[in-house]
Amino acid sequence: MSAPDVVSYAPGKIILVGEHAVVYGARAIALPIKTGIRVAIAKLPDEKSGQGPIIRGVGPFLMGEFSQGPKSPKILREALSYLVEAFGMPMLDLAIVVDGTLPPGRGLGSSASLSVALIRGIFRYFSKSLLKDELKKHALALETIFHGQPSGIDHSVVIEEQVIGFRRSDFGPQIWPITPIPELKFVVGIVGPHDGTKNAVRELAERRKRHVSLYDGIFLGLDEIAQNMEEALKSGQIAKVGELMGIAQGYLNALSLSTPEIERLCTIAKRTGALGAKLTGAGGGGAVIALIEGDGIDLQRAFLEAGFQSFITEVFEAKERRTDG
Ligand code: MEV
Numbered sequence: 001m002s003a004p005d006v007v008s009y010a011p012g013k014i015i016l017v018g019e020h021a022v023v024y025g026a027r028a029i030a031l032p033i034k035t036g037i038r039v040a041i042a043k044l045p046d047e048k049s050g051q052g053p054i055i056r057g058v059g060p061f062l063m064g065e066f067s068q069g070p071k072s073p074k075i076l077r078e079a080l081s082y083l084v085e086a087f088g089m090p091m092l093d094l095a096i097v098v099d100g101t102l103p104p105g106r107g108l109g110s111s112a113s114l115s116v117a118l119i120r121g122i123f124r125y126f127s128k129s130l131l132k133d134e135l136k137k138h139a140l141a142l143e144t145i146f147h148g149q150p151s152g153i154d155h156s157v158v159i160e161e162q163v164i165g166f167r168r169s170d171f172g173p174q175i176w177p178i179t180p181i182p183e184l185k186f187v188v189g190i191v192g193p194h195d196g197t198k199n200a201v202r203e204l205a206e207r208r209k210r211h212v213s214l215y216d217g218i219f220l221g222l223d224e225i226a227q228n229m230e231e232a233l234k235s236g237q238i239a240k241v242g243e244l245m246g247i248a249q250g251y252l253n254a255l256s257l258s259t260p261e262i263e264r265l266c267t268i269a270k271r272t273g274a275l276g277a278k279l280t281g282a283g284g285g286g287a288v289i290a291l292i293e294g295d296g297i298d299l300q301r302a303f304l305e306a307g308f309q310s311f312i313t314e315v316f317e318a319k320e321r322r323t324d325g
Pocket of ligand 1: 015018019022107149150152153154200280281282
């Protein structure tokens with residue numbers, strides 16, 4: 001691709017508390033992280049025009065070239081077909097390069113980040129203004145292709161670009177900014193990829209059927225943690241945020257969402273002085289987020305000695321608050 005005509009970026013996300021419970025109406029808290037996905041869009045060269053959109057992933061998030069053709073994975077074909085249906089024939093002339101350091105399948109919002117960066121990039125490419133509601137509609141449609149029936153928390157935090165409280169209700173999602181927040185820094189330890197958010201949500205629903213009141217009691221407990229964590233964040237008590245993360249992890253383990261690898265990383269994190277550690281997102285693999293003070297190098301070294309890669313990330317701060325999409 002020659003020089004891109006437009007470039008857009010969207011952050012990844014961390015759920016501090018409330019994954020899965022949010023599907024059943026509990027409050028959750030999520031934050032955007034600096035690690036994210038970049039999308040560059042240009043016109044395909046003349047000899048390929050009409051054959052697009054062609055997505056080229058230059059890793060590590062996505063590697064290879066993908067189109068609507070049968071050789072591409074079904075999920076990407078569906079996403080590309082959605083974009084062509086939504087934005088029409090001019091999409092067939094587009095070359096899209098996807099670049100980013102956010103690892104996929106780790107509960108870090110890679111699909112929401114890709115969806116939001118893509119939609120923003122496409123609107124920018126066609127010089128169309130984008131309202132937030134429109135962005136949300138398209139991002140939800142793409143997330144539904146990637147995830148099944150998402151609660152909406154992932155793309156909401158990626159779009160809002162600030163720490164949010166989130167709760168599902170019969171009238172649609174309630175989203176509120178949590179502010180002010182103290183400086184938060186995380187070491188993110190990478191374990192094997194999870195089995196897909198769609199499967200994780202479906203399997204938890206099956207387990208819940210056997211123990212409805214016990215599961216719902218845990219969701220209530222997680223809801224209480226979210227309320228307490230919101231207060232702790234606003235009053236700058238980060239040690240308490242860490243403690244609450246640890247309690248949430250206990251509940252997530254009780255819901256069979258943890259794994260021996262996740263438990264191991266949480267133990268290493270605590271022994272190495274992290275304020276708190278837990279899985280984030282779908283669970284059953286993915287990543288462990290450890291809230292740290294200091295530079296996190298000791299913890300990264302300890303993870304590496306145990307055989308796990310990690311990276312350090314912080315809350316993404318938008319240069320200016322967007323009023324539109
Ligand atoms: C995935 O990041 C969070 C889940 O709660 C699913 C969802 O809310 O859509 C597991």
